[in-house]
Amino acid sequence: MNKIFTLFCLLASTFLSAQIVGENHSNYTEADTLRGSLRPERTSFDVQKYHLKLKVEPEKQFISGSNVISFNVLKDMPVMQLDLFENMQIDSIMHGNQKVDYERRYNAVFIQFEKALKQGLTDSIEFFYHGKPVIAENAPWDGGFVWTKDKEGNPWVGVAVQGTGASLWYPNKDHQSDEPEEAQIDISVPNGLMNVSNGRFLGETDLGNGFTEWSWKVVNPINNYNIMINIGNYQHFSEKYKDLDLDYYVLPYNLKKAKEHFTEVKDMMACFYEKMGPYPFEEDGFKLVETPYLGMEHQSAVAYGNQYLKGYLGNDLSGTGIGLKWDFIIIHESGHEWYGNSITAKDIADMWIHEGFTSYTESIYIECQYGKEDALKYIRGIRQNIGNNRKIIGDYGVNAEGSGDMYYKGANLLNMIRSIYDDDELWWNTLRDYTKTFKHQTITTEDTEDFFDKATNVDLKPVFDQYLRHASLPVLQLRQADDKILYKWKADVINFEMPVDVIIDEEEIRLKPTTEWQSYETGEELDELKVNDLEFYVETEVME
Structure with missing residues (x-):
């Protein structure tokens, strides 16, 4: 190499580890626990809908507006935890016609109701806020806003917050265990620009103040970090795959290139429908949106920034040349x-x-x-x-x-x-x-x-355990004993068992090693044995 x-x-590999927010260690802070744990302030309610209504000012790198958060009360709830980065300013939090008190601790906001909300209630609050959200220095490797301009000098704005947290720019219950059942995203931007968000386009409204509001609605459950805005001087074109709407939003000078390059989407959909099942958000459609950063899996509005190249920015992650036959970002992020x-x-x-x-x-x-x-x-x-x-x-x-x-x-x-x-x-x-x-x-x-595991007679539990909960690979130990080859596993998992296919004298056979020595009778020498490494990812060790 x-x-x-x-x-x-x-x-x-840095991209593949993008926005990994913590490593396996013991030095966690209260902020980590507030963000990552489920306590009564979070588990007492189930989010049903977010309705974001924001004004975005690219020249000031500033956002302001509100989020109406609708929820069901699962248990009597005197205090509710929502999340919003501490650099963002809270204007007020309204419950009905009343302002409610709140306490901020790191990026968590604890809302205190005058009387505990009762189990079974369907309710909502409206959360008003403003500020300059965190800027990503190198999105999507770090989380935040990207404020830039396209080649023609028009503002071009994107956001990527996976791992870092959607609460970087809007208030929400920032934990993956609870997704809103739907979301509406109303974003006003300077006239002449467009905002593209998740789901279906509801319409645009000239607000008469130099800004136009672009409204979108998602009718399926959606991750917090997938709710997104994309602001630019976009041009739109579309096509269909079966009953699925395929929409594309690209910069005008890339329109011709995009129409040629995005033909791969139909091939991808045909493959994924066959192998994985139908597209899971047909009601919301599928979009590719050109972004000023490499890419992200924003639901029904996939961020695309691979510069209309095959591979990963024109390179092959596998080193085989096979990765240069297709566009990595289209396939991976759509997957x-x-x-x-x-x-x-x-x-x-x-x-x-x-x-x-x-x-x-x-x-x-x-x-x-x-x-x-x-x-x-x-x-x-x-x-x-x-x-x-x-x-x-x-x-x-x-x-x-x-x-x-x-x-x-x-x-x-x-x-x-x-x-x-x-x-x-x-x-x-x-x-x-x-x-x-x-x-x-x-x-x-x-x-x-x-x-x-239930789909096969082989016990996959030790396999999952070794590969997911331990760093090292299992080692297939081999030893020659006259006309026999001895074999066993060395692994972190106690009593580890896993079948493995090996090739001896051009014949593939399946061994079923355990952590105890077993033997295979053959007239071949040990150096004639080779693990089928196209299908099995293990290490081998020849013992004396």
Whole structure:
């Protein structure tokens, strides 16, 4: 690997770890706990809807307005916790016609009701605020606003806040376990500009003060960090895939290029519909929106900034050349519509449910377009971006993601489970059932483990445990004993078991190693044995 490509892989792995907000450690602060934990101030209510109504002033890098938060009271609630970064100013919080008292602690806002809201009540508050939100120095690697201008000098504004938190720019219950059932986003911007947000376009209104309000509505559950604004001098074009509306918002000087480049979207949809099931937000449509940063999976308004290049900014994360056949951002970020947006991890510690599955969609697309062999080569190639130095699952309740290995180690884990199934029809049926069963739900790692484990007679629990909760790979230890080859696993998981396919004398056989020595009778020497490393991601060790 040359030095330039080595540097690129380091930068790419940084992107894949973008906005990881905490590592596995014990030095958590009160702010971490306030953001990451579920206490009565959060669990006593279920958010039903956000209605954002904001004015955005690009020249001042300033926003102001309100969010009406509708909710159901699940338990008697004297105090409600919402979240808004402490640099944003609160003007007032209204409950009915009354201002309510509140206390701020770090980025948390504790709203104190005069009388506890009673269980079973459907209610709302209106939260007025303003300020200059955090600016991202290098989005999407860090969270915040991007205030820039396009090549023609027009303001161009984007936001990326995954991990950092949507409360960076609007008040909400900033925890992945609770998604609003719908959202309306009314954003006023200077005349001549357009705002594109999630869901369906409701209309535009000239406010008569030099600003135009652009209104959008989402009618499906949506992650807080996916609710988004994109402001620019956009041009729009559209097409359809089956009954799904495909809309594109791009800068005018890129219109011709976009119409040619985005033809890949239909191929992607055909593949994903077949392998993973229908697009999960048909009512809200699908959009690609050109952004001044690389990309993000904003639900029904996917951020696109890959400069109309194949690969990842014209490079290949796998080092095989296969990654240069397709646009990484289109495929990866759109794959999140199924995994991350439709199926969401309840705790950010389980973000591999988003990133591992979505990284696997890259190989799914390759298999549809170029065949299984290329897909397997790509999966093996992306292992060069895996560190195996920290566990994939983070610490719960403190807003801490795990290792960036959640991306490509997660994808290799899924590819290996497919190989353990040893039945592609069963694999694709199980994957489609998974996306259907948990559609529009928040889930845990255990939900995922149980689902894929029940589909096969092989016990997958130790496999998930080793790859998700330990940093190192299992090691297949091998030893020659006359005309036999001895084999066993060395792993962190006690009594670890996992089948593995090996090739001996050009014949593939399945071994079923445990942590105890077993033998395979063969006339071949040990150096003739090779693990099928296209399908199994393990280490090997030859013992004396």
